[in-house]
Amino acid sequence: QVQLVESGGGVVQPGRSLRLSCAASGFTFSTYGMHWVRQAPGKGLEWVAFIWHDGRNKYYADSVKGRFTIARDNSKNTLYLQMNSLRVNDTAVYYCARVPAAGGIVEGDYWGQGTLVTVSS
Amino acid sequence: DIQLTQSPSFLSASVGDRVTITCRASQGISSYLAWYQQKPGKAPNLLIYAASTLQTGVPSRFSGSGSGTEFTLTISTLQPEDFATYYCQQLNSYPITFGQGTRLEIK
Numbered sequence: 040q041v042q043l044v045e046s047g048g049g050v051v052q053p054g055r056s057l058r059l060s061c062a063a064s065g066f067t068f069s070t071y072g073m074h075w076v077r078q079a080p081g082k083g084l085e086w087v088a089f090i091w092h093d094g095r096n097k098y099y100a101d102s103v104k105g106r107f108t109i110a111r112d113n114s115k116n117t118l119y120l121q122m123n124s125l126r127v128n129d130t131a132v133y134y135c136a137r138v139p140a141a142g143g144i145v146e147g148d149y150w151g152q153g154t155l156v157t158v159s160s
Numbered sequence: 161d162i163q164l165t166q167s168p169s170f171l172s173a174s175v176g177d178r179v180t181i182t183c184r185a186s187q188g189i190s191s192y193l194a195w196y197q198q199k200p201g202k203a204p205n206l207l208i209y210a211a212s213t214l215q216t217g218v219p220s221r222f223s224g225s226g227s228g229t230e231f232t233l234t235i236s237t238l239q240p241e242d243f244a245t246y247y248c249q250q251l252n253s254y255p256i257t258f259g260q261g262t263r264l265e266i267k
Binding site for chain 1: 205247251261
């Protein structure tokens with residue numbers, strides 16, 4: 040069965056960096072695009088970034104562009120989100136989600152359980 | 161950016177009721193719309209994609225309709241497990257955006 044497990048969250052000071060991981064299993068990871076979506080405490084969903092199956096195309100929300108980098112290692116079945124210059128308002132649960140396609144603009148059909156990132160001094 | 165506005169933001173209903181949630185887009189998005197259900201402390205669960213296609217495994221009491229700028233999610237007969245927050249998402253263009261959510265609570 041499809042499984043996505045995020046890790047790497049925690050408490051970090053403003054301006055510092057953090058890298059999130061999303062370990063995938065139960066499907067051929069290298070043939071699917073992947074999203075990162077976040078949710079601030081008590082708030083709605085916010086799309087963060089998307090990467091095509093082969094990593095060649097990447098898209099970002101304006102709120103994270105230039106600070107966050109989405110990447111993947113298909114040999115390790117793992118998706119990453121490198122988060123630099125973190126701000127207090129980046130505090131959220133971060134979800135990875137698989138799309139049922141190699142690329143394009145597609146909804147997420149399987150989601151991980153999320154990892155909490157808290158940015159605080 | 162395409163803005164999605166859901167109405168209502170809060171809905172109180174009873175088991176057995178029929179409920180409809182509306183999602184309006186700030187510009188036409190054809191049928192590039194998905195609906196998700198989210199329960200507290202859990203990840204979103206995909207219900208509907210391409211505006212009206214039911215995701216595998218989702219009960220048939222859920223249905224979606226619409227195109228262009230106005231979309232609806234209907235639950236025909238509310239069950240206890242349906243009380244949750246519902247989000248629409250547009251997939252017409254980047255950046256991908258979500259509606260603000262509709263919280264469905266038990267009356």
